[in-house]
Amino acid sequence: MPLQVKRLLLAFAVFIGIMLGLKYFLTPDSWREYGPYRGKALIEIADKVPKYVDMETCIMCHDSIGELKIQGLHKSIQCEICHGPGYLHVDEPEINKMKLPAGSEFCIQCHARNAARPDKIIKQVDAAEHSEGENCISCHNPHEPWL
Amino acid sequence: MDKFETLYEALANLDGFIYPNEIALNWDLLIVMYPYITGLVAGAFILASLNRVFDIKALRPTYEISLLTALAFMLVATMPLISHLGQPFRFYEMLITPHLTSAMAIFGFVYLWYLMVVLLLEIWFDYRYDMVIWSGEKKGFMRFVYRALTLWVLDTSPESRKTDEKIGYFITVVGIPSAFLLHGYVGFIFGSIKANPWWSTVMMPVIFLFSAMVSGIALVMFIYMAVNYLRRQKTDIFCLDTIAKYLFYILIIDFTLESLDQIHRIYEADESFDILKLLVRGKLFFTFFIMQIGIGTIIPLSVLGFLQFKKPRERIRKILYLIVSICVLVGIFYMRWNVVIGGQLFSKSFYGFTSYKVDLIGGIDVWLSVLWFVIPFFILAFLLWLLPPWKKAEELPHE
Numbered sequence: 025m026p027l028q029v030k031r032l033l034l035a036f037a038v039f040i041g042i043m044l045g046l047k048y049f050l051t052p053d054s055w056r057e058y059g060p061y062r063g064k065a066l067i068e069i070a071d072k073v074p075k076y077v078d079m080e081t082c083i084m085c086h087d088s089i090g091e092l093k094i095q096g097l098h099k100s101i102q103c104e105i106c107h108g109p110g111y112l113h114v115d116e117p118e119i120n121k122m123k124l125p126a127g128s129e130f131c132i133q134c135h136a137r138n139a140a141r142p143d144k145i146i147k148q149v150d151a152a153e154h155s156e157g158e159n160c161i162s163c164h165n166p167h168e169p170w171l
Numbered sequence: 172m173d174k175f176e177t178l179y180e181a182l183a184n185l186d187g188f189i190y191p192n193e194i195a196l197n198w199d200l201l202i203v204m205y206p207y208i209t210g211l212v213a214g215a216f217i218l219a220s221l222n223r224v225f226d227i228k229a230l231r232p233t234y235e236i237s238l239l240t241a242l243a244f245m246l247v248a249t250m251p252l253i254s255h256l257g258q259p260f261r262f263y264e265m266l267i268t269p270h271l272t273s274a275m276a277i278f279g280f281v282y283l284w285y286l287m288v289v290l291l292l293e294i295w296f297d298y299r300y301d302m303v304i305w306s307g308e309k310k311g312f313m314r315f316v317y318r319a320l321t322l323w324v325l326d327t328s329p330e331s332r333k334t335d336e337k338i339g340y341f342i343t344v345v346g347i348p349s350a351f352l353l354h355g356y357v358g359f360i361f362g363s364i365k366a367n368p369w370w371s372t373v374m375m376p377v378i379f380l381f382s383a384m385v386s387g388i389a390l391v392m393f394i395y396m397a398v399n400y401l402r403r404q405k406t407d408i409f410c411l412d413t414i415a416k417y418l419f420y421i422l423i424i425d426f427t428l429e430s431l432d433q434i435h436r437i438y439e440a441d442e443s444f445d446i447l448k449l450l451v452r453g454k455l456f457f458t459f460f461i462m463q464i465g466i467g468t469i470i471p472l473s474v475l476g477f478l479q480f481k482k483p484r485e486r487i488r489k490i491l492y493l494i495v496s497i498c499v500l501v502g503i504f505y506m507r508w509n510v511v512i513g514g515q516l517f518s519k520s521f522y523g524f525t526s527y528k529v530d531l532i533g534g535i536d537v538w539l540s541v542l543w544f545v546i547p548f549f550i551l552a553f554l555l556w557l558l559p560p561w562k563k564a565e566e567l568p569h570e
Contacts, residue, residue, distance in 0.1 A: 026334045028299060031322040032292070039287070047267040060270040133182040140187040140522050 075109035078102065082110065085117070089167050096168030106130075106166065131160040187523025196515045196527045200536045201255040204543055206357045206379065207507045209248045213354035213380070214387010215241040216290065216346060221417065223343045229413035235297065235560030236398065237391045242290050243551035249282060250543045255536070274360055285353045289346040294558070295320075296339035301563050303327050316557075332567055354383040361510060368443035369450070369514040374432045381425035382503050388418045389499035396493055398555065408485050411492050412478075418499070419475035426468050429506075446521040454524060455513050458505045467502010471495045 057063025082103045083090030093099055104110050112120035128151055137148045149155075155163075165171040181194045219237040222230035253262045266279045303325050306317030355376035361367075362375025392414045399406040436444065451459055474495050478488065517524050529537060 026331060027326055028296075028322070028324045028331065028334070029338070031324050032295075035322055036287075043266070046263070050263065050267055052264065052268075055268050060268070060272050060276075138187065 075111050076104050077110050093167045128160045184526045188520050189518035189523040200540045201251040203507045203511045204251040204540045210383030211387050211390050212241045212245045213350040213383040215391050216350045217384050218388050218391050220343045220347050232407050232410045233395050238294050239554045243547040247543050247547050254539045281356050285349050289349045293342045296335045300332050354380050367514050378428050384421045385425050386503035389496040393496040446517045450517050459509050462505035466498050471499050
């Protein structure tokens with residue numbers, strides 16, 4: 025075998041040796057605990073703080089709004105869809121304020137006329153024509169649209 | 172999805188109906204760069220093998236340049252991916268925890284095979300003799316560097332050169348399917364995503380491959396001219412003509428394949444067709460019709476086609492080749508863009524779109540993408556300094 029080929033094979037053997045060494049020392053502990061991934065990843069993901077709590081939690085303190093909302097057509101919409109994630113607010117409501125969506129542009133994100141949206145699932149209005157420049161919430165209560 | 176804190180912000184980016192997990196694009200500009208750069212590698216390598224395996228003599232002056240270009244880009248090919256990861260410092264885990272259940276996990280091995288077994292070996296055998304000679308001429312540290320690069324094999328006998336030549340040839344032959352594998356693989360990653368009608372086609376690997384060749388050849392053509400300009404050397408116009416000829420042929424194949432894919436899609440007109448039509452005519456109009464097809468295909472095709480029949484003066488031809496190579500490089504970039512970004516812009520409900528704006532000033536992805544495209548040129552400059560093709564010894568006479 026020519027000398028240079030021998031040397032090359034040696035170099036490759038060294039390289040593969042290093043890779044095997046790395047594999048031996050660096051493979052994460054929980055690799056293949058359940059499948060081809062780190063088993064610990066599951067715990068890490070489960071430990072993340074959820075940014076969204078749910079409507080029941082909000083209603084524990086804001087019971088009047090909750091009662092109101094249950095009656096209206098917005099009952100199926102989570103509070104946090106309109107007010108943003110509430111995980112901080114729930115702990116310290118005085119310090120971490122929720123967003124107060126204002127103005128017609130906000131309602132229009134869901135209610136604007138759009139031919140691609142079926143009207144029987146969500147009612148749509150032409151904002152300019154319908155509200156005549158007034159803010160939507162001056163006539164509709166966001167928590168109970170028909171109040 | 173961390174991009175939007177509230178629904179309100181997110182909705183401002185959307186048209187029509189879209190599923191929540193489609194609002195933010197998860198594959199951004201960096202993922203556009205990845206197939207682009209890998210394609211340049213595969214293309215440059217295939218140009219080199221045209222010279223070696225198919226024995227196209229006119230391409231000889233670009234042989235080493237294309238190999239070194241391929242190497243320079245290969246070294247950064249994974250960087251866009253790694254810098255796009257949420258956990259960039261865990262990338263090595265892919266290599267030490269091999270398994271066959273994820274197509275993406277295989278990439279590390281495709282990459283290593285191509286880099287270590289094909290590119291480095293081919294360059295090594297090509298330069299081994301010269302490095303021995305150079306190590307004799309240099310002193311001190313550089314002498315050590317060249318010695319180390321030869322792995323301390325100082326054999327310069329004609330037999331050893333014959334061996335180099337033979338093994339090098341063999342590696343090039345193995346290298347062609349490997350280059351196909353490398354880029355076919357990248358196409359496969361997209362083509363195999365069956366939920367996405369813009370990607371999911373068996374043609375994808377082939378289309379990626381041919382567009383890779385086109386871009387790689389254009390890049391080498393550009394670099395060859397640039398290097399000669401910087402070294403104040405005359406560019407071999409015959410070599411350029413030959414590169415241009417192959418660029419022309421492969422561009423035709425590439426364009427045909429892509430058109431075939433689109434025609435097939437148009438004629439089949441399955442349930443996804445309406446949204447794709449809107450996509451191509453709307454959000455992708457500029458990048459698809461103007462950049463990819465206009466600048467990247469029609470202009471180069473007509474200029475190169477014209478040059479096959481009429482040969483204007485050398486100076487003009489060189490300028491035309493320069494323009495064509497840049498057009499092709501830009502066009503293929505937009506082809507990658509249209510695939511990667513385009514495929515994420517429409518909803519899999521087929522009823523809506525999200526949008527993607529490149530944040531030119533603040534966007535970290537933009538800076539990283541530019542960085543990963545510029546660095547290979549510096550690596551190439553270094554490689555050309557370390558292994559200058561113009562200082563190589565005469566080749567062995569062919570028997």
